[in-house]
Every structure is written in structure tokens, then in C-alpha cells.
Amino acid sequence: MNPNIIEIAYIVAAALFILGIKGLSKPKTAVRGNQLAASGMLVAIVVTLLNSSVVSYEWIVAGAIVGAIIGATLAVKIQMTAMPQLIAALNGFGGGASLAVAAAEFIKSQPASGTLAQLTDHAVGGGMGTFAMIATGAAVFIGAVTLTGSFVAFAKLQELIGGQPKGFPGMKAVTAILLIGSISIIGYLTVDPTQTQLFWVMVAAAFIMGILLVMPIGGADMPVVIALLNSYSGIAAAAAGFVMGNSVLIIAGSLVGASGIILTQIMCKAMNRSLTNVLFGVMAEAGEAMDADEVYAGKVKASSPEEVAMLLETARRVVIVPGFGLAMAQAQHAVRDLGDSLEARGIEVEYAIHPVAGRMPGHMNVLLAEAEVPYDKLKEMDDINPTFEQTDVVIVIGANDVTNPMAREDKGSPIYGMPILNVDKAKTVVVVKRSLSAGFAGLPNPLFAKDNTLMLFGDGKTAILELTKSLSD
Amino acid sequence: MDISIIHVTLFVLAIFLGIELITKVPPTLHTPLMSGSNAISGVTLVGAILAAGHGGNETLINVLGFMAVALATINVVGGFMVTNRMLAMFKRKD
Numbered sequence: 001m002n003p004n005i006i007e008i009a010y011i012v013a014a015a016l017f018i019l020g021i022k023g024l025s026k027p028k029t030a031v032r033g034n035q036l037a038a039s040g041m042l043v044a045i046v047v048t049l050l051n052s053s054v055v056s057y058e059w060i061v062a063g064a065i066v067g068a069i070i071g072a073t074l075a076v077k078i079q080m081t082a083m084p085q086l087i088a089a090l091n092g093f094g095g096g097a098s099l100a101v102a103a104a105e106f107i108k109s110q111p112a113s114g115t116l117a118q119l120t121d122h123a124v125g126g127g128m129g130t131f132a133m134i135a136t137g138a139a140v141f142i143g144a145v146t147l148t149g150s151f152v153a154f155a156k157l158q159e160l161i162g163g164q165p166k167g168f169p170g171m172k173a174v175t176a177i178l179l180i181g182s183i184s185i186i187g188y189l190t191v192d193p194t195q196t197q198l199f200w201v202m203v204a205a206a207f208i209m210g211i212l213l214v215m216p217i218g219g220a221d222m223p224v225v226i227a228l229l230n231s232y233s234g235i236a237a238a239a240a241g242f243v244m245g246n247s248v249l250i251i252a253g254s255l256v257g258a259s260g261i262i263l264t265q266i267m268c269k270a271m272n273r274s275l276t277n278v279l280f281g282v283m284a285e286a287g288e289a290m291d292a293d294e295v296y297a298g299k300v301k302a303s304s305p306e307e308v309a310m311l312l313e314t315a316r317r318v319v320i321v322p323g324f325g326l327a328m329a330q331a332q333h334a335v336r337d338l339g340d341s342l343e344a345r346g347i348e349v350e351y352a353i354h355p356v357a358g359r360m361p362g363h364m365n366v367l368l369a370e371a372e373v374p375y376d377k378l379k380e381m382d383d384i385n386p387t388f389e390q391t392d393v394v395i396v397i398g399a400n401d402v403t404n405p406m407a408r409e410d411k412g413s414p415i416y417g418m419p420i421l422n423v424d425k426a427k428t429v430v431v432v433k434r435s436l437s438a439g440f441a442g443l444p445n446p447l448f449a450k451d452n453t454l455m456l457f458g459d460g461k462t463a464i465l466e467l468t469k470s471l472s473d
Numbered sequence: 474m475d476i477s478i479i480h481v482t483l484f485v486l487a488i489f490l491g492i493e494l495i496t497k498v499p500p501t502l503h504t505p506l507m508s509g510s511n512a513i514s515g516v517t518l519v520g521a522i523l524a525a526g527h528g529g530n531e532t533l534i535n536v537l538g539f540m541a542v543a544l545a546t547i548n549v550v551g552g553f554m555v556t557n558r559m560l561a562m563f564k565r566k567d
Binding site for chain 1 (some may be wrong): 476477480483484487488489490491492494495496497498499500501502503504505506507508509510511512513514515516517518519520521522523524525526527528530531533534535537538539540541542543544545546547548549550551552553554555556557558559560561562563564
């Protein structure tokens with residue numbers, strides 16, 4: 001096929017990706033946006049298959065069949081509560097794909113396969129040119145870090161390994177050495193691009209670095225990590241685009257890279273922490289300073305579903321605050337039923353969504369959408385915070401740190417300055433929780449001991465079901 | 474002018490465009506945005522097809538090409554399908 005036609009088709013594909021992301025700016029246009037992006041992908045794939053340098057199809061077909069089966073199965077079977085794990089895995093696969101593409105180009109460019117090398121613009125028989133080598137190094141390095149880093153994130157989210165930060169003395173130094181070593185190898189390869197062994201050493205170093213980067217990050221910071229790995233997978237794709245000299249790869253990769261960076265920033269801001277602070281964990285050590293017994297002693301009031309139901313009967317406005325516990329308990333449908341029966345009594349019901357509630361950006365919104373809660377009832381933190389004073393009852397389900405008033409009041413607290421949902425300003429706060437155990441931040445929550453707080457101990461789903469039942473009795 | 478310069482230009486402009494586009498996506502759609510952008514980053518499939526279809530018989534390149542196609546296809550197929558599944562839930566109550 002004429003190379004110019006291929007390039008034009010790639011620009012069309014890139015335009016469809018851009019229109020697709022634009023569609024995601026409103027829930028109403030989002031489905032169409034996703035379809036536009038998918039059709040852009042189809043255009044890009046079809047013209048690539050017609051490219052004259054593609055001469056054999058058996059490996060392509062085999063890979064596509066395997067990938068399509070796995071991808072479709074994952075997409076259909078995955079539970080909405082497990083979405084963070086799926087995104088983590090997809091980030092890793094994206095990184096792995098860019099790694100494999102760039103590595104294949106590197107091997108192709110080696111003198112041993114000289115005749116093949118002429119097939120690409122960059123290869124010059126004696127190895128890669130400087131620009132192509134730097135791009136290859138970047139794609140391989142970032143791709144490998146994304147692959148193993150996402151694997152660790154997946155294992156933490158799936159609870160194959162514990163969510164708490166893990167590390168060993170001198171870990172940061174090891175990470176730094178791996179980083180400097182990898183950059184030095186890429187630098188050396190630009191001078192002598194035939195050193196394949198060094199190339200694989202760099203890949204191994206990047207694999208280890210990916211693991212070391214994510215291991216020390218705790219469960220509470222997973223939204224940041226997922227967003228960041230999302231960004232890495234995009235940047236790796238863009239770097240692979242430089243290697244192949246392919247415009248659509250560069251554009252799409254940069255769009256995804258930018259998307260991940262912005263989500264990372266939003267998450268960091270919502271936790272009042274810098275990215276460096278999240279990645280290199282200053283917080284983990286400061287957590288145990290406050291004594292939980294002292295905060296709670298004699299002040300925590302346990303309640304019953306019947307008592308809470310009586311409160312709700314006289315309420316005019318109720319706000320529900322979901323957290324990761326809602327996902328853990330699969331309580332989204334039970335919550336919607338409770339909301340429905342409250343509304344049937346003429347009570348105003350809204351949902352307060354903290355930006356880092358759950359384990360990935362927007363996680364709570366998806367869960368509540370699954371339970372068919374209309375999205376205009378989901379309120380962002382800044383919109384709902386001024387309304388808590390006019391709220392009769394707030395029901396907090398499995399959320400902890402995002403409601404902790406210490407973030408507002410205690411200057412010595414590790415979470416001081418983090419924007420929170422001011423649920424304690426409401427007339428009554430009902431906290432549905434298994435026990436008084438601390439949240440991800442490892443801190444006691446003085447909210448539980450406030451005069452206007454009632455604790456409803458138990459599994460989130462059971463407690464909400466009992467509450468709805470008491471309300472209808 | 475070197476073609477690489479044009480590619481760097483594309484990269485820089487696309488980053489700025491990406492930032493403009495993404496800041497307009499509301500928080501309620503951030504999860505579908507992530508899965509959707511995962512699907513878009515599966516465009517590495519284009520590079521993977523070129524690597525896997527080069528027609529040589531060097532095993533390492535073929536295996537890498539196969540892996541790249543398989544992984545990128547998981548992203549493309551899985552990403553777009555799961556995004557569609559999520560977005561359909563948002564649309565339902567219009």
C-alpha cells in the first residue's frame with residue numbers, strides 16, 4: 001500500500017482517538033466516544049496489516065487470537081469491585097507490549113540479521129542510530145518497569161500479597177543504582193549498539209526496579225500508583241512509536257501518558273501529598289504516634305439497625321459516604337435499595353464521593369453506577385462539603401481516613417491538610433464498620449468518638465440490608 | 474529536516490492536547506477513562522504487527538513479536554470492551 005495513504009490513515013486514527021477521549025467528558029457522549037476510539041484502532045490495525053513490510057501472518061494471527069480470547073474473557077467476567085486489579089493488569093500488559101516491540105526492533109537491527117535490518121528506516125546494519133537507540137532504551141526500560149510494577153500492584157490489590165508497605169534497608173539506594181546503571185547502559189549502547197548482552201542486563205535491571213518501586217507503597221496509595229503506571233504505559237507506547245517511526249503510536253501514547261499524569265496529580269492533591277512523598281513513603285513511619293484507646297475510651301456509642309432506622313424516619317436529608325469497605329462487602333446494590341426506600345419516604349438522598357475513595361480514581365462512581373444510582377446524585381467533595389450542616393444523617397460505609405477530622409484539626413497528624421468530607425458537621429453520623437480498626441493511614445479516627453456519631457458494627461452489606469429492613473418494618 | 478524532529482514535535486503537541494482533553498473529563502468517569510486510555514495505548518499493536526510480520530525466521534524476534542501482539546490485543550479488546558460495559562451502566566438512567 002502507498003506509504004502516504006498509510007500515514008493519512010494513521011492521522012485519521014489519531015483524530016478518532018482524540019474525539020473518543022473528548023466524548024468521555026460527559027456521561028451522555030461517553031459510550032459514543034469509546035466507540036469512536038475503537039473504530040480509530042480498527043483503522044490503524046487494518047492499514048498496518050496492509051503495510052508492505054508485513055509479509056507473514058502466522059505469528060500475528062496466533063498472537064491476536066490468544067490476546068482477543070484473554071481480553072474478551074477478562075472484560076466480560078470481571079466484577080466491578082475488582083476493576084482496580086484489571087486496570088493494573090492492563091497497564092502491565094501495555095508496558096510489556098511496548099517492551100517486546102522495542103526489543104524485537106533492537107534484535108532486528110543487529111548485524112547478524114543484516115538483511116532484515118534494511119526493512120526499517122532506522123537500522124543501519126551495524127546496529128541502531130543514536131536517536132533510535134535512545135528511544136528503544138526508553139521504551140524497553142519504561143515498558144519493563146511498568147510490567148513488573150503493575151504485576152506487584154495487581155498482587156497487592158488482589159491480596160495475593162499484603163497491602164502494607166514492604167522494603168529492606170538500603171532499598172532506595174538499590175533502586176537508585178539500578179536507575180543510574182540502566183541509563184548508563186542506554187548511553188553506552190548509543191556508542192556501541194551491538195552489545196546485546198548489556199541490553200538484556202538493562203531489561204533485567206528494569207524488571208527489578210519495577211518491583212522495588214511498587215513494593216514499598218501501601219494500599220491507601222494504590223490510586224496514585226495505578227494512575228502513574230497508566231501514564232508509564234502510555235509513555236512506553238510513545239517511545240515505541242519513536243523506535244518504529246510511527247506517528248499514530250506517538251500521538252496515542254502521548255495522550256495516554258498525559259492522562260495518567262493528570263490523574264496522578266489529582267490523586268496526590270486529594271491526599272495533600274507530593275508524588276515523591278507517595279513514592280518514597282514518608283507517611284508510613286509517622287502513623288503510630290497516636291494511641292487509639294485514648295481516643296476512643298468510653299466515648300464510642302454502638303448502635304443497632306433499629307435505632308438508626310428510627311433516626312432515618314425523621315430525617316429530611318441523608319448523605320451516604322462510600323469507601324473501599326463498600327467494594328469489599330459488595331454492598332453497592334444494598335446501598336441503592338436503602339437509598340430507594342429513603343427516597344420513597346420523601347427523604348433527599350445524595351452520595352458524597354471523595355477523590356481517593358476506593359482504590360482507583362472514580363472507583364466508587366462505577367460501583368454505584370452498576371447498582372443503577374443516577375450519576376447526578378453522586379456529588380464531588382467540594383460540592384457536598386458545604387451541605388453537611390443541613391444534613392440530618394450521614395451514613396459512612398467503609399470509609400475511614402477520608403472522614404478523619406484530624407486532617408482538619410490536628411497539625412501534628414500525618415494526614416493534616418488532606419481535604420476530607422466534613423461529615424462530622426451533620427446532625428448525626430452513622431459509621432458502618434466491622435470494628436474500630438484503623439484505616440489505610442494507620443490512624444485512629446476521632447470521628448468515631450464524637451457526640452453525634454453512632455457506630456453500626458458489622459459487615460457493610462449485612463448492616464445496610466438490616467437497616468433497610470428495619471426501616472420498612 | 475530529520476523525520477525524528479517531526480516525531481518529537483508530534484509528541485510534544487500531543488502531550489499538551491492530552492492535558493487539555495483530560496482535564497475536562499469529570500471525576501465520575503475517571504475509571505472508564507483509565508480503561509479506555511489503556512485500550513488506546515494498546516495501539517502498540519501497530520508496532521507489534523510490524524515486528525511479528527517481518528517474515529524472518531529468527532526465533533527470538535518472532536517470539537517477541539508474538540508476545541507483543543498478544544499483550545497489545547488483550548489491551549485493545551479487553552480495554553474497549555470493559556470500558557463499554559462500564560459506560561453502558563452510566564448511560565442507563567438517562
